[in-house]
Amino acid sequence: MIGFADETIIEVRSGKGGNGCVAFRREKYIPYGGPNGGDGGKGGDIIFCVKRNLRTLAKLRHKHCFKAQNGGDGQGWNRYGADGEDCIIAVPPGTTIRDAETEEIIYDFSTAKGEERFIFLTGGKGGWGNVHFKTSTNQAPRQANPGQPGEKRFLKLELSIMADVGLVGFPNAGKSSLLTFFTNARPKIAPYPFTTIIPNLGVLRIDDESDIIIADIPGIIEGASEGLGLGDTFLKHITRTSCLIFMIDCSDENYLTAYDTLCNELSNFSDALMEKPKIVLCNKIDEDGVYERTMEVVEKIKKSEPNTNVIPVSVMTGFGMNSAREHIVKLVNRNSDYKDKNEKTTPSFMNTKYFSEEDDIQYPGSEK
Structure with missing residues (x-):
């Protein structure tokens, strides 16, 4: 997981205010010049800001302490100390x-409405110089205030990738291939498990005005919620998606139990994940003997979840991918937040007929 980090602990310190100055006006022929000590400058703030091109917290992991600059001390002739420079910490979208x-x-930062800057710690105020303490009975005060100290806190930063759709499946089920087929992402693809070891993002273009962000997380195995394989390390990256895509490898020997196992691991992590709208893609239907297996999976899922769309596809040949794309767009568009973000006219392909068991479709390997 080199180059990727989704958690880190850092120390932050705001700047100390500058001290006020005790000084008096000294000029020839002016024996009673009076006090003219300036105020100290304000300490720098700790500010977090979103940087859109960041995708990881890796840069923060290598630097554990972030300090804002202290304010400058006041000086004679009513010269104020300089304010300390703020410490601005850039974080990727979705950071908590x-x-x-x-x-x-x-x-x-994932729920802040339009706010991309957050002032966390304010720097200490600068102390007053002795010019502020002059009174009718104290014409030459020798008093000045020290600057207020800054604050120190230890913070834990967590990153949850911001995406509309999350891909869920066993290793080597075809999730990365699907991401490559639909989006501009180019994750590593190879014919062995756990090729994906970090989350990947891709953008599915709908039209000139809107798009859908798809997140591919490393493959889940049975027992992931208990720490097996890569465990549930990356499941948090799909907790904020509006819907899920389950990828089932129908060429695998565990094709009939795959969906139930995935659902079980997700519910063990968070019940909220199983409440999200979802579709199921039965992949690798182009391989010999897989058509019958696919129909078994479709029948089994439809029996227990009649409202869940199950679509046979072959990512390698492109079979069923247009139907899958339309289902994904339809699923995401049901989410009210997505509609508010993308006010637009529904694309023409949204009115097309979706797959159902009654559709007269010729599947690879079938006898139709």
Whole structure:
């Protein structure tokens, strides 16, 4: 997992305010010049901002302490100290800031409406110079205030990739191939399990005004919720998606139990995942003898979940991929947040007929 990080703990410190100055006006022929000590400058703030081209917290993992600059001290002749420079910490979209000790959520960039900057710690105020303490009875005050100290906190940053659709499946089920087929992403693809070891994002273009972001996470195996394989390390990256795509490899010997196993692992991680709208893609229908297996899977899922769309596809040959694309768009468009984000006219292909068991479709390997 070199080059990818979705969690890190950092220390942040805002700047200390500058000290006020004790000084007096000294000029020839002016024996009673009076106080003229300037104020100290304000300490720098700790500011988090979203940087859209970031996809990981790796840069923050290699630097554990972030300090804003201290304010400058005041000087004579009413010269104020310079304000300290702010420390701006860039984070990718979907970052959550938590207290490292209590796990309390301090700020969540995935739910902030339009806000991409968050001032977390304010720098200390600068101290007053002695010019502020002059009174009718104290014409030469020798008093100035020190600058206020900055604040120090330990934070835990967590990244949940922002996507509309999450891909779920066993290793080597064809998730990365699907992402490559539909989007501009180019993840590593190879004929062996666990080719994908970090999450990948791809953009499915709908029209000139809107698109859908698809997230592919590393393959899940039975027992992942208990730490087997890559465990549930990356399941949090699909918790904020609006819907899920289950990829079933119908050429695998466990094709009949694959869907139930995946559902079980997701529900063990979070019940909310199984409440998301979903479709099931039965992949590799182009291989010999897989058509009959695919029909078994379709029948089994339809029997227990009549409202779940199950689509036979072959990512390698492109069979059924147009129907799969239309189902994905339809599924995402049902989400109200997505509609608010992409106010547009429904594309013409949205009115086309979707796959059902009664459709007269010639499947590879079938006798139709």
